[in-house]
Amino acid sequence: MLRYKGCKKTVKNFVTLDLNIGHLQKQTPHIEVFASLVLNALFNSHNNYKRFNYPLLLVIFYIGDLKKYLVIQTASIGDVILATPVIEKLHSHFPDAQIDMLLKKGNESLFKEHPFLHKILVWDKKTDKYKNFRKLLHIIRDTHYEAVINLQRFASTGFLTINSGAKQKIGFNKNPFSLLFTKRVKHTIREGSRHETERNLDLVRSFTDENPSPIKLYPTAANLAKMSQYKTVKYITISPASLWFTKQYPKEKWIDFLRKSDAGIQVYFLGAANDTVLCDKIIKGSGHGNSLNLSGKLSLLESAALMKDAAMNYMNDSAPLHLASSVNAKTTAIFCSTVTNFGFGPLSDDSVVIETKEELDCRPCGLHGLKNCPKKHFKCASTIETQELLNRII
Numbered sequence: 001m002l003r004y005k006g007c008k009k010t011v012k013n014f015v016t017l018d019l020n021i022g023h024l025q026k027q028t029p030h031i032e033v034f035a036s037l038v039l040n041a042l043f044n045s046h047n048n049y050k051r052f053n054y055p056l057l058l059v060i061f062y063i064g065d066l067k068k069y070l071v072i073q074t075a076s077i078g079d080v081i082l083a084t085p086v087i088e089k090l091h092s093h094f095p096d097a098q099i100d101m102l103l104k105k106g107n108e109s110l111f112k113e114h115p116f117l118h119k120i121l122v123w124d125k126k127t128d129k130y131k132n133f134r135k136l137l138h139i140i141r142d143t144h145y146e147a148v149i150n151l152q153r154f155a156s157t158g159f160l161t162i163n164s165g166a167k168q169k170i171g172f173n174k175n176p177f178s179l180l181f182t183k184r185v186k187h188t189i190r191e192g193s194r195h196e197t198e199r200n201l202d203l204v205r206s207f208t209d210e211n212p213s214p215i216k217l218y219p220t221a222a223n224l225a226k227m228s229q230y231k232t233v234k235y236i237t238i239s240p241a242s243l244w245f246t247k248q249y250p251k252e253k254w255i256d257f258l259r260k261s262d263a264g265i266q267v268y269f270l271g272a273a274n275d276t277v278l279c280d281k282i283i284k285g286s287g288h289g290n291s292l293n294l295s296g297k298l299s300l301l302e303s304a305a306l307m308k309d310a311a312m313n314y315m316n317d318s319a320p321l322h323l324a325s326s327v328n329a330k331t332t333a334i335f336c337s338t339v340t341n342f343g344f345g346p347l348s349d350d351s352v353v354i355e356t357k358e359e360l361d362c363r364p365c366g367l368h369g370l371k372n373c374p375k376k377h378f379k380c381a382s383t384i385e386t387q388e389l390l391n392r393i394i
Helices: 011-015 021-027 031-044 046-064 077-081 084-093 129-143 155-162 196-201 221-230 251-260 273-286 300-308 319-325 386-390
Strands: 068-072 098-104 119-123 147-150 168-172 183-185 235-239 266-269 291-293 312-316 331-334 351-354
Touching: 068 084, 068 129, 068 155, 077 319, 084 098, 084 196, 098 129, 119 129, 129 155, 147 155, 155 168, 221 300, 251 273, 251 386, 266 273, 273 291, 300 319, 312 319, 319 331
Parallel strands: 068 098, 068 147, 098 119, 147 168, 168 183, 235 266, 235 312, 266 291, 312 331, 331 351
Antiparallel strands: none
């Protein structure tokens, strides 16, 4: 598929170019747009045929020489957002390269109209999982990637990587197929305090650089326009849910926070459709009249666009934390059973982690949280003081 976005030149402008490869690269960073315009001229105007025939050959030659990179991350929403620094890094070093991404179905909306991605490959794991897997393998092999960069640590994506036909097959040493990668990188979570984005960037340091790269998503103009209706007053957002019980700040604690908050401030509740009931219970229990439940009503990028201008965004150690980081939104993240040393803390300039001040020998009780508190007391959540949350409303 050809991408047209970002090019403001016309065919008329291109006629005057000194048509050699070096100049072509300098004048038209969106080289595929140039090629499409040339093809238009060839097929729509006989008079232009002779004029464009030679440069067209140069364009086709140039496109054939473009490097292509595939970034694989088929895990959850938060993990996918944490992969974005790799995209940013690849684009900054190879601005003319084709960068593609492989995701599981449901996460592709994060990259709608993304300025640096050429193509999104989607793996539908719920319907005909292995049939779709085989189709993806054929697509990947036919694309002839320069490098496949696998951020996922499970066997399925490892198999895709080693059979991709790419010149470079890069991934973490924890992947079961990593012995067959051309480059395998050590991945450690419990050792040290490096952020997951840094660990992901380790995969491309050998052919880019050592500098950090931002976590970043790009809400569209339509996303921003739609969210503008909610931004006419001072507001905060609350994303109260988590997939894991021990990572989710208790409903009663959210209620206490809202009861003690300024009754005049607008509060927007964010989350998936299955978080609607929880949000409704918090709103009803708190009696906060200026609360609006938007869970299940916004896309991921719309949620990010709303977070961007909030006076504060509150959430657990979960995907909304990374969504806020991706637009550098003000963040207050509540860590119950998990700790920031795992490398999944907030990255916004104005971000704070709130956690218990008690020394608990049972914390952390797991990397991802658990379905129930093993000690039955859940003190890592219940001992967090509401005033700490209130202090973050500016």
